[in-house]
Every structure is written in C-alpha cells, then in structure tokens.
Amino acid sequence: MHNKTSKKSFIRKYIFSTDHKVIAIQYLMVGLLFLAGGGMMAYVIRMQVANPWQPIPFIGQILFPQTGGIVMPEVYPMLFTMHGGIMVFFAVTPILLGALGNYTLPLEIGAEDMAFPRLNMQSFWFLFLGSVLIIVSFFVPQGAAGTGWTLYTPLSSSLKVNPGWGVDLFILGLALDAVSILMGGVNYLTTFFKMRAKGMKLTQAPLTSWGVVFASVLNTLWLPLVAAALFMVLSDRRLGTAFFVAGPLAPVAGGQVLLFQHLFWGFGHPEVYIIILPVWGLVGDLLSVFSRKPAFGYKATVGCMFTICSLSGIVWGHHMFTSGMNPLVGKAFMFLTITISVPTAIFFLNWLGTLWKGSIRFTVPMLFSLGVMFVFAIGGLTGLFNAVQTLDIYIHDTYVVVGHFHYTLAASVLLGVFAFVYFWFPKMFGREMNQALGKIHFVLTFIFVNLVFFTMMYVGLHGHMRRIADPTAYEFLKPVQHLNVFMGKMTGLLVLTQFIFFFNFVYSLFFGKKAGENPWDAAGVVWTTSSPPPEHNYNTPPQIYCGPHEYGIENNGKDYVAQTNPKAAELTGAKNTQSQVDSGDTLPWLNIAKTGMWSFLISEIMLFTGLIGSYIVLRLGSASWPNPSEILNTTLLGINTFILICSSLTLVLGVHHAHAGNQKELRKYLLLTILLGSAFLGIKIFDYHHMWEHGFTMGGSLFGSCYYLLTGFHGLHVLSGIIVMLYLWVAAGNKEFCTVHSSRIEASGLYWHFIDLIWVILFAILCLL
Amino acid sequence: MMNQKQPTIKSYLGIFGWLVVLTVIEIVAANLGLPKLALAIFLVGTALAKVLLIALYFMHLKFESGLIWWIPGIPMALAVFFVLMLFPDIVYHLTNKY
Ligand code: HEM
Ligand SMILES: [Cu+2]
Numbered sequence: 001m002h003n004k005t006s007k008k009s010f011i012r013k014y015i016f017s018t019d020h021k022v023i024a025i026q027y028l029m030v031g032l033l034f035l036a037g038g039g040m041m042a043y044v045i046r047m048q049v050a051n052p053w054q055p056i057p058f059i060g061q062i063l064f065p066q067t068g069g070i071v072m073p074e075v076y077p078m079l080f081t082m083h084g085g086i087m088v089f090f091a092v093t094p095i096l097l098g099a100l101g102n103y104t105l106p107l108e109i110g111a112e113d114m115a116f117p118r119l120n121m122q123s124f125w126f127l128f129l130g131s132v133l134i135i136v137s138f139f140v141p142q143g144a145a146g147t148g149w150t151l152y153t154p155l156s157s158s159l160k161v162n163p164g165w166g167v168d169l170f171i172l173g174l175a176l177d178a179v180s181i182l183m184g185g186v187n188y189l190t191t192f193f194k195m196r197a198k199g200m201k202l203t204q205a206p207l208t209s210w211g212v213v214f215a216s217v218l219n220t221l222w223l224p225l226v227a228a229a230l231f232m233v234l235s236d237r238r239l240g241t242a243f244f245v246a247g248p249l250a251p252v253a254g255g256q257v258l259l260f261q262h263l264f265w266g267f268g269h270p271e272v273y274i275i276i277l278p279v280w281g282l283v284g285d286l287l288s289v290f291s292r293k294p295a296f297g298y299k300a301t302v303g304c305m306f307t308i309c310s311l312s313g314i315v316w317g318h319h320m321f322t323s324g325m326n327p328l329v330g331k332a333f334m335f336l337t338i339t340i341s342v343p344t345a346i347f348f349l350n351w352l353g354t355l356w357k358g359s360i361r362f363t364v365p366m367l368f369s370l371g372v373m374f375v376f377a378i379g380g381l382t383g384l385f386n387a388v389q390t391l392d393i394y395i396h397d398t399y400v401v402v403g404h405f406h407y408t409l410a411a412s413v414l415l416g417v418f419a420f421v422y423f424w425f426p427k428m429f430g431r432e433m434n435q436a437l438g439k440i441h442f443v444l445t446f447i448f449v450n451l452v453f454f455t456m457m458y459v460g461l462h463g464h465m466r467r468i469a470d471p472t473a474y475e476f477l478k479p480v481q482h483l484n485v486f487m488g489k490m491t492g493l494l495v496l497t498q499f500i501f502f503f504n505f506v507y508s509l510f511f512g513k514k515a516g517e518n519p520w521d522a523a524g525v526v527w528t529t530s531s532p533p534p535e536h537n538y539n540t541p542p543q544i545y546c547g548p549h550e551y552g553i554e555n556n557g558k559d560y561v562a563q564t565n566p567k568a569a570e571l572t573g574a575k576n577t578q579s580q581v582d583s584g585d586t587l588p589w590l591n592i593a594k595t596g597m598w599s600f601l602i603s604e605i606m607l608f609t610g611l612i613g614s615y616i617v618l619r620l621g622s623a624s625w626p627n628p629s630e631i632l633n634t635t636l637l638g639i640n641t642f643i644l645i646c647s648s649l650t651l652v653l654g655v656h657h658a659h660a661g662n663q664k665e666l667r668k669y670l671l672l673t674i675l676l677g678s679a680f681l682g683i684k685i686f687d688y689h690h691m692w693e694h695g696f697t698m699g700g701s702l703f704g705s706c707y708y709l710l711t712g713f714h715g716l717h718v719l720s721g722i723i724v725m726l727y728l729w730v731a732a733g734n735k736e737f738c739t740v741h742s743s744r745i746e747a748s749g750l751y752w753h754f755i756d757l758i759w760v761i762l763f764a765i766l767c768l769l
Numbered sequence: 770m771m772n773q774k775q776p777t778i779k780s781y782l783g784i785f786g787w788l789v790v791l792t793v794i795e796i797v798a799a800n801l802g803l804p805k806l807a808l809a810i811f812l813v814g815t816a817l818a819k820v821l822l823i824a825l826y827f828m829h830l831k832f833e834s835g836l837i838w839w840i841p842g843i844p845m846a847l848a849v850f851f852v853l854m855l856f857p858d859i860v861y862h863l864t865n866k867y
Contacts, residue, residue, distance in 0.1 A: 221844055225851075258858045266851055313847055317854070326857040589834040598840045605841060609848035616852060620860040629799055638796045642789060649785040652827050656778060746829075753827040757820050763792075764816035768799040769809055 018117035019535060020102045023124050025428065027098030028421075030131060035091040035417075036498075041083040043495050046452075048076060050488030052470040057492075076469035077146030078166070082138070084149030085170060088271065089177050090131050092413050096278040097181060097219070098127065100420050101188055101212040103428065107526040108206045109584075110197025110544060112536040115190035115592050123183035130176030137169035145170040148467065150268070153244035153260040157236035160249060168237060171230045178223050185216035185223075186599045194592050196584035197525060199544035203299060204563070204582075206524055206548040210302050211281020214309045215274045220603045221313065222270040228610025229263035235709060240699025243614065243709075254622045254702035261323055263610055265316035272409060273312045276376075277305060279416030280347070283369045285548070286419060287351055289522045290366035291358025292559055294549040297350040304343040304350075311340045321392045330389050337387040344380055348373075359552075363520070364438030368419035371446050372412050375453075379407030382457065397467075399460030406453045414449065418442070418501065425505075426519045430531045431512030437504040441497060448494035455487050524548040525563040544584075546572055593747035601754055604717075608758055611713060615706045615766065626703055628767055631696055633687060637767050640683050641759065644718075647676035648756045651725075655749045658732075658742040666738060666745070670729040673752070677722045684715050710762055717755045724748050776826055784826045791815050 014022060040059065047056045048071045055061070060069025071079065102120065106113055114120045137144045142164025147156040156167050192213045196205065232243045242255040288295040295301065317325060317333030351373055360366070382404040386392050395401060418441070425433045459480045464471060471477040471484060518527040525542050526533075546568035550561040553571055561571045587595055619625055628634070654669030688708070698708040728745055731737055795815050798808065825831040830838070 221847065256859050259855065262851075262855055262858070314850060326861075329854065329857045332854075587836075590837065598837070602840065602844045605844040605848065609844070609851060613848065613852040613855065617855045617859040620856075634796060634799065638792060641792050645785065645788045645792070648823065648827050649781060652781050653778060656781070750828055753823055756827070757823045760788075760819045760823065761816050764795060764812040764819075765809075768795060769805075769812050 016121060018113070018121045020106050020114045020117070020120060021428070021533065021537075023120055024099045024101075024103035026124050027094045027102060027127070030127065031091050031093075031095035031099060034086050034131065035095070038083050038087040038091050039495055039498065041079050041086070043491050044071060045076070045079050045083060046484075046488045046491040048079075048469060049471060050485045052472055071469070073469060074146065075143065077148070077467070078138075078144040080467055081145050081148050081170075082134075085145070085174070086134065087410070088149060088275070089174060090127075090134060092275050092409075092417070093177070093181060094127060095417050095420075096275060096413070097184055097188075097212065097215060098124070100208070100278050100282065100424075101184065101216075103424060104206075104208050104526070105188055105212050106191060106195075107427075107529070107533065107537055108209050108524055108548070109192060109195065109200060110525045110538065110542040111191055111195040112538065112541070114187045115195055116187050116596060119183050119596075120187050123180040123187070126176050126180035126183065130173040130180065133169050133173035133176065137166050137173065140165045140169065142166060150264060151230070151233060151260075152264075153233060153236070153257055154246075154249050157233045157244045157260070158249050159237050162237075168234060171234050174230060175227060178227050181219050182223060182600070182603050185219040185603075186596050188212055188216040189220070189599045190592060190596045193586040194595055196582075196586075197542045197544050198584050199581045200525075200563075200584050201582040202586060203302070204544060204547040207281040207284035207295060207298070207301060208278065209281065210305060211278040211284075214305050215277040218270040218274045218277070218309060218312065220599055221606055222267040222274075224603045224607035225263055225610045226267035228607055228614070229260055229267075231713075232263075232614065232709065233260070235698075235705070239708075240697075241705035241709070242699070242702070243618070243705060251699055252701055252705075254618060256618060256621065258320070258323060258325065259614060259617065261320050261325075262316070263614070265319040266313075267316075268319060269316040270312045272405070273308060275409060275413055276416075277309070279372060279413055279419075280305065282416060282420055282423075283372050284351065284354075285524075286365050286369040286423060287354045287373075288549040288551060289520055290361045290363055290369070291355050292361070292551040293354055293358040294547075294551060295350070296353030296356070297346075298547065298549065301347060301350045304347040307343040308340060308347070311336065311343070315340060318387050318392070321389050322396045327389070334387055334389045338384065341380070341384055348377065348380070363422075364433070364435055364442060365419045365423035365520075367439065367442045368415045368422065371415040371442065372419065374446075375407050375411035375415065375449065378454075379404060379409075379412060382407065395460060397465055399456045399464045399466055401460070402466045403453050403455075403457030403460055406456065411449045411453055415445070418445070421505070423520070425508065425512075426515030427526065427531045427533070429509055429512075430515055431508050432515045432519055433508040433512060434504050437500055441500045441504065444497040444500070445494065448490050448497060451490045452487050452494060455483050455490075459483050521558070521560060523550050523560040523562050528562055528564050545569060545581075591743045593743045594750065597747040597750045601750065604754060607713075611710055612761065612765075615710060618702060618706065622702060626701070628703070628769065631703070632691070632707075632767055634767060636683060636687055637763060640680055640687075641763050643676050643680050643683070644756050644759050647673045647680070648753050650676060651749050651752050655742075655746050658738050658745045661738045661742075663732060663735065663738045667729060667732050670725055670732065674722055674725045674729065677718055677725065677752075681715060681718055681722070684711070707766060710766055714755065714758055714762060717758070721752050721755050724751065775832060776829075780826065784822050787822055788819055791819050 017023060044056050044059070044063065053070060055069030056063065056071065064070060064072075064075070102114070144166040145151070145156070147162065147167060151167070151171075155161060192205070192209060232241070235241045236243055236245060240251060242250040242252050244257055244260040245255045246257055284295055284301055315333055315337040317329060318337045321330050382400070386395060386401060386404055422433055422438055425431070462477070462480045464477055464480060472481060515531045517529065517531055519531075520527070525544060525548070528542065529538050542564050544563050545566055546561060546563055548563055550568065550572050552559060553561050555561050555571055561568050565571065590598070650669045650672040654666050654673065657665035657669065696704055698704050725748070728748060731741070795812060798811055803811070824841075
C-alpha cells in the first residue's frame, strides 16, 4: 500500500502533483479564470451592441486605452470569436471535464486515483500551455482570431484575408487543449471501466460518473476529427495548400469549402454534448440527493445518455442547412436530429420522476439543479425549431440560434458549474460555502440569465443577425434596439452578481463552516471518506453493497443507506447478495495499459478518418488526378514499406521475449525496431527532399498537398513511436522491467503496429493508386 | 487473460512473409497498367488483407476476447458513415443538379 504520510515538497504536492484532487482544483482555477475573462468579453460585446461605438462603461478605459474605451470595428469580431472559443474550450471544458471529471470520478467509484496519474498531470499542463498561447494571441500584431469560433474557411484559412498570427495561435492553442482533453479522456475511460471499487457494478455508478464517461467517449471519437481539420487550415495558411479554398483565392484547384464545415460540425455537434453530459449526470444525482428519493429510471437514464451520445455523432449537418449543402442530405440530418428529442424527452421525464412526491430540500446545489432543468427545457425545445430545415432558413444566423445555444450551452452549463462547485466545495476544501449568499447568487443569476437569453431569441425572431457590431445601421432593427440596451444592462448585472459567488468562494475557503464527511446526507461512497479526502482517497479500499441513490429508506434514524453499508441488500430489498458482487473491473480480459492504449487508438482512428477521408472525397471530387507512379518513386516507397513491416516484426518478437522475461532479447529487438523506424524516417526525408527539388511541392497541386499532409502526419507518428521505444529501451535496462512492465511494452507495441497499419493503407491508396 | 493459445515466433514470421508478398504483388499490380477502377478494387482489397493480418496477429486481436472488436469497430463504423455523408456535397458536386 501507499505510504500515507509521504512528505512531498510544495512543488510536488501543489504544482506538479499527480493527485487527481489537486489536478482537479488546478483545472477549476484555470477554468474559473477563463470563465471570468470570457464573461468580461460578453459584457463588452453586449455593451457595444447596445450603444455602438460608445466607450464601454467601467472597463473600456482599461481594455482599450488607445481609443478612449471604444471597441474598434476590427476588434468586435475578435471579441465574439475569443469569447466563444474561450468559453467552450478553456472555461467550460476544463471545469466540467477537467475539474468535475477529475475530482468526482475516482472518488465516486471508490478508486484511489486515476488509472494513469502522471498522464493526468501532463494533461493539465498541456491545457496550461494551450491557454498561454490563447492569451498570447491577443497581443500579436493584428490581434486575436476574428473568424468566429467556428473558424469557417476561407475566412480563416486564407492568409490574404487574415494575415496575422491570431488564427494560427488560436489553432495551436486548441490543439494543445485537444491533446489535454484526449489524455484526460483515455484516463477517465480506463479508470471507470477498470478501477471501480469492489462490488460496484456498472449500474451502481453515480450518474455524474456516467456523464463524464460518455463525454469522454465523445471526446476520444470526435475531437481528433476537428484536429485534422484545423491542421489542414493551418497548412492552407502557412504551407501554401488549398484544401478548403476554392475560386479566385485558391492557389490550386480542387479545394472544398464545405469539407471544412463537415469536419468542424462532425466534431462541433458532439462537442455540445461533451459539455452538457457531465452536467446532466450531476443534476441527475443531485435531484436524487435533495429529493431524498432514488433516481427515477436510473437504467433508462443511462440508456438515454448512451443513445443521445450515439445519435450526436450523426446529426452534425443540421448546422449546415443554409451552407449550400445538398438539400437531400439536409433532410436526412433533419430527421436524425429530431430523433434525438426522443431519448432527451425520456431523460427529462426521469428527472421529473425523481422530483415527483420527493421531500425536496431546497439547498443551493438543488436550486441550481432545478435551474438547469428549467433552462435546459427551453434550450432543448428551441433546438427542435432550429432542426427543421425550412424553418432554419429563416432563423439561421440570427439571434434565435444564439439564444438557443446559450440556453443549452451557456445557461445550463453555467448553472451546472455552480451546482458542482456548491455541492463539492465541502468535500474539496473541508469547509462549507455560505448558503444564504449562495441563494442570493442563484436567484439573481437565474433571473438575469433568462432575461438576457430569452430576449436574444425575441430579437432574433425580429430578424436580428448574429455577429454584427452595429445593429443601428439597419433600419429594420431600430424597433428592437431598446432591447439590445436592455440586454446590455442585464449582462452587466449578471456579471456583477458573480462577485457574490467570488466573495463566497474565497471567504468560505478560509472562514467557512467546517464540513464533516457528509454535509448533504448523501449516500454515495465518496461521502464516507474525510473532507478533504486523504492522499489516496480512502484509508481502506471501500467495498460497495448498493447503488448510489438509496434514499427514503428508514435506517437507524437516517433516511438513506450508504453505498458501503454491508446490510444494504436487506435494507433496500435488493437481491444483491454477496455472490453477485462485481469485481469493479468491466474488462478483466484487457489489462490497464492496453485499455488505455485502445482508448487512445480510437482517437487515432478518427484522426486518420479526418485526414484519409478528406483525401478520398477531395480526390473523388476532383476533375482530374495525376498517376502517382509517374510522380512518386514507388520503388523507394516500397522499400520503406518493407522496412516498416520489418519493424513490426522485430517489435512483436521483442514483446514475445518480454513476456518470457528475457530482458536481453527484448532490448535487442527494441533497438532493432528503433533503428528500422529511424531508417524509415531517413528515407522519407530523402524522398521529400528529392521530390521537392523536382517540383513536386506541397502547394503545387492537390495531390502534393494530400501526399505531404498524410505522409507527414504519419511520419510524425513514427517519430513519436520511436521516442516511446527509446524510452522503453532505456527503462528496460532495469532488471525488474520485464516482469513488472511487460504489459506496458505490449501496449506501446499496439501503437507501433497501428502506425504500420496506417502506412499500409496510405501506401496502397495514396502512393500506388 | 488470453482465451486462445499464444502465437509462436514461427507464426509471426509467417505473417511477416505474407505482408511482404502482398506488398510485392501490390507494386507489380500498380505497374501493369490496369484500368483505374480494377486497380482501385485490387489495391483496397490487398490493403485490407494486410491491415487484417497486422491487426489480428501483431496487434493480438485474434487472441483477445471477442468483445475487443467493439473498440475499433465503433469508430470505424462512424468513420464510414462520416465519409459517405460527404459524398453528395463533395464528390458529386461537379454533377450536382440542385
Ligand atoms: C434537443 C436537442 C437539440 C437540438 C434539436 C438542437 C438543434 C440545433 C440546431 C438545428 C442548430 C443549428 C441552428 C443554426 O445554426 O441555424 C443548433 C445550434 C447550436 N446548438 Fe443545438 N440543439 C439541441 C441541443 C443542444 C445542446 C444540448 C447544446 C449544448 C449544450 C446545443 C448547442 C448548440 C450550439 C453551440 C449551436 C450553435 C453553434 C454556432 O453556430 O455557433 N444544442 N442546435
Ligand atoms: Cu448541433
């Protein structure tokens, strides 16, 4: 077991910690900071729209001293772009996945930490680096990205219209953020499926954990798709390609603007669920805790989350109805989108079912949960209107859409974030937040949120376009301009209200009432450990006897049965006898290292789906395509294929010896693999150089663009594979290595073979065909 | 953990041999001057065969529980759906009558 009194330096304990609880708090701080920054931008945006080209009250002079506090026309697009981008990727995602996921998941499933603590630490620092780039992007010449958070091409991808470094830094910042989220996803999935406390069946995990797990599934699946698209944008900008540009702006023919939109929304729609799923899970749990009733239809709820998750990957086209997309495809997407409302409605009814006849305790987290229900209902219902193709032609690009997605995304999530913080604060810091201040905070936030976002939909129906800096320039918008003024004021009040929260947070951190183990009378296993929990969460690994929602049961003067209560089966009348108890490991046939690697490979498959899929459709959509064997040196590429296949063989032999505990042979074969991989790269570089000299450049033709992009990405994977192998080779110098870590070698091997497999595909369909 | 008997060094060498042979066949076929469509079908077929060999033996899919197929299977199904949905907009846009 672990040494519980281990003395660690301050830096190890609070800065480069591998403890999921510390990392969660780091995420929370970064997320809240960006939330404040994004909120401030929202205020500036609304004030500009309310009183165009007037100095922004209170903070204008600080933000724009050169112009006397006035937002310049070229700054306005930067504001709404960075507001959206920061809110989605650097505020809400870090708080809901980074903080909520990290803090609650291991604790709620009774694990001592995440499956890969060091990876967990690294993922926070990737986010940190990404956020530094985002902040830097405000200060480069020509300013931050002003393309909209959707980064539509050719606006974003053409240097002619967008020459500064803002877009590039935004993309790189997002890429680092994506790496961070992906590493997190691998961790959450592995932890949840492999490391639940003994006795905890899948159906006994809290809904919050399920929310995090489903969000992670969506992340690992879809984030790589947009990563591929963003790298192609970057390549269009800086490497002279034209994947997403057509017409007079394009250096070469064959690019496709719509391709970008498909790739973006292929990720973009799942992203909205990535953000909302943890909130849904949290609210599901909180409604049960504070209604003192089991979560109604728990299994159906999880089933609905799963269904919504699955459907969310196949509806992205509803964002593109007016893009010039094939209207027949639009119909399919309309149908699929509206289908989502079925599981969503069941899900919502289950929430109502939980509340029905409950003895409701109106605590602050409960109030925020009820708030989420209310605003989510409005957001979900307005989604249906947007989803109707014919109706959307009218409301697309108006404030109706902005209102809709702020109800679902901003309002629900904001209230959800607060529910999370108020509920988990005692566990995190060992003190309670002030309830009276919390209630005032809730009431005011709830009122102002609704006043702002409902008004948005109203002016939208009046035809108010989104993303315009000066509505007074349009005659037909004059009658609703007073509403813009109103929204400006309400936004200001909403922002002011958050100071109550800020004060409460800081005050309670130091002077809040000391919290016991279980301040909420909650039944989950996490409420049996101290607040804050010890370094490895539980002093003895807990044993689970029932689900997390056993409320309303008479038990020694209490009205709930804790998950760790050995008499739970009798008390709850469940048939969960000792013999049926689960090991807490859903995939006994796949060890932890391989589970992590396979989760990661899911994202690799999707990354190459983005890249290879784009190549396939661009090629099939091109009027002409050269014969590769007339351009490429297929003999050389054949030799390279042979080398990579050899390296897979040597590696597989190395793993074979590792399992047999033969350390010397393992190191020999690892070294051979490294050498072969390096040879592959060397030949690749030679080949690039040679062809480039002969005029086959990246920007010269669509074929060149695809060739260098795909093989280049593959080459980067080979390079990282080599680095992993080198690390293993060094580590395997240790005598114990084989016996202790052979599963790690095997998992790394999976990655190497996957790279080989991708090359096999590229060789056939890109180099030979 | 493993539900089938482990592959031997000999079987690894066998797979390696197949991969090399298939690669050689691919290169030869590409230089025969076949019609594009025929070559495409052939190359996709051989590539898939090689992918399967690598996945089954080198990545051990054959020796894990059958459930493991869900892990690569789901993203691959989504990938196919995704790419097919791009066809009307991007592949057929040259002949779009809408
Ligand atoms: C009941 C389910 C939902 C349906 C039927 C739905 C439908 C739609 C449709 C059709 C659009 C495109 C409108 C347009 O651009 O003209 C849209 C936009 C949007 N929705 Fe939803 N939605 C639903 C739930 C959600 C949820 C849960 C979220 C977030 C948590 C969300 C966030 C967004 C965002 C961010 C946009 C706009 C993105 C942009 O253009 O910048 N939606 N929704
Ligand atoms: Cu959507």
